[in-house]
Amino acid sequence: MRIFLDTANVGEIREAAKLGFLDGVTTNPTLISKEKRKFDDVIREICEVCPGPVSAECITEKFDDLMPEARRLAKLAPNVVVKIPLTREGLKAVKACAQEGVKTNVTLCFSANQALFAAKAGATFVSPFIGRLDDAGHEGMQVIRDIVQIYRNYAFATEVLVASIRHPLHVLEAAKIGAHVSTMPFGVFDKLISHPLTEKGVAQFLQDYGKIPR
Numbered sequence: 001m002r003i004f005l006d007t008a009n010v011g012e013i014r015e016a017a018k019l020g021f022l023d024g025v026t027t028n029p030t031l032i033s034k035e036k037r038k039f040d041d042v043i044r045e046i047c048e049v050c051p052g053p054v055s056a057e058c059i060t061e062k063f064d065d066l067m068p069e070a071r072r073l074a075k076l077a078p079n080v081v082v083k084i085p086l087t088r089e090g091l092k093a094v095k096a097c098a099q100e101g102v103k104t105n106v107t108l109c110f111s112a113n114q115a116l117f118a119a120k121a122g123a124t125f126v127s128p129f130i131g132r133l134d135d136a137g138h139e140g141m142q143v144i145r146d147i148v149q150i151y152r153n154y155a156f157a158t159e160v161l162v163a164s165i166r167h168p169l170h171v172l173e174a175a176k177i178g179a180h181v182s183t184m185p186f187g188v189f190d191k192l193i194s195h196p197l198t199e200k201g202v203a204q205f206l207q208d209y210g211k212i213p214r
């Protein structure tokens with residue numbers, strides 16, 4: 001499973017990239033607004049730090065507006081993936097982008113049927129928001145199970161990008177199901193690697209090593 005960071009903070013992205021486990025980045029307007037910098041500047045810099053796919057989200061809603069916006073975003077860097085909301089107009093734009101060779105990440109997906117349409121439109125990625133589903137009292141992970149099964153049944157090329165991840169258990173479950181990608185805040189990324197028993201064990205071994213006669 002590929003690991004993406006869900007952030008627009010270049011410091012966090014640099015830190016994850018240094019570790020060597022950063023496969024891509026997803027952003028959205030909310031995340032970019034926290035950086036107090038120009039949208040395009042943030043996307044360009046992220047694309048320099050992370051060679052993998054970097055999602056940049058459209059903020060228009062109609063097909064006629066989405067297409068020029070998608071083309072403009074795709075030109076910001078070769079690794080930009082254009083994020084388009086899962087609406088009727090959005091799906092039309094995803095289909096046209098696929099025909100033009102523009103990569104897309106269909107966002108704000110909350111059901112397996114929506115994901116079926118994203119795949120039929122030729123999306124590169126689909127982003128089901130599991131944390132927001134959990135928050136609303138639904139089982140977000142069941143949507144991931146359903147989408148992965150449907151995509152396997154029909155050999156769709158669209159990759160399942162599990163989004164709105166809140167904690168390490170979400171990543172574990174997504175990996176067990178076989179989702180292609182998990183995107184997560186830096187805090188969750190960090191928690192995947194650290195374990196208090198590992199730190200305790202290292203300290204104990206170092207202490208005991210000191211007791212060995214030289």
Ligand code: G3P
Nearest residue numbers: 006027028131132163164
């Ligand atoms: O970037 C899309 C998604 O991951 C947002 O997550 O935490 O705002 O529900 P969240």
